[in-house]
Amino acid sequence: MMDTFDLFIETDIRQLLNMSSNAFCAVDPMPTWLVKDCLDVLISSITNIVNKSLSLGCFKRSMKAALAKPLNKKIKHLQYSKQLQTCFNLTFVSKFIEKAIAFHVSKYLINNHLNESLQSAYKNVRPLKQPWFR
Numbered sequence: 001m002m003d004t005f006d007l008f009i010e011t012d013i014r015q016l017l018n019m020s021s022n023a024f025c026a027v028d029p030m031p032t033w034l035v036k037d038c039l040d041v042l043i044s045s046i047t048n049i050v051n052k053s054l055s056l057g058c059f060k061r062s063m064k065a066a067l068a069k070p071l072n073k074k075i076k077h078l079q080y081s082k083q084l085q086t087c088f089n090l091t092f093v094s095k096f097i098e099k100a101i102a103f104h105v106s107k108y109l110i111n112n113h114l115n116e117s118l119q120s121a122y123k124n125v126r127p128l129k130q131p132w133f134r
Contacts, residue, residue, distance in 0.1 A: 005054040013047045025089040
């Protein structure tokens with residue numbers, strides 16, 4: 001049974017950050033590319049934020065900030081607002097913590113042979129062989 005998350009070390013966080021997209025949201029305090037460029041200075045703080053969130057099992061309220069955008073549901077003739085769906089752009093740190101959790105859950109599923117071999121939607125189809133994936 002998975003009841004706790006292993007804490008990350010700075011090397012793990014650095015590798016996860018380097019694998020992350022450079023996309024960022026308007027509510028982010030700084031763009032992702034700048035976070036990556038200043039990683040030597042920020043790595044300790046980011047590692048602490050991720051580990052604190054994992055150990056406490058919660059996000060800070062400030063990390064729940066998002067930018068809501070209405071999107072067309074791919075219908076040619078947009079007549080009614082019911083044909084819109086809302087897309088929420090989360091901050092980079094929030095998305096990054098989700099990614100860290102996803103790697104822990106993937107590791108647990110693989111190690112305990114609980115990974116469904118026929119289901120491929122929303123999961124990495126290639127095996128994870130990064131050195132930090134213990």
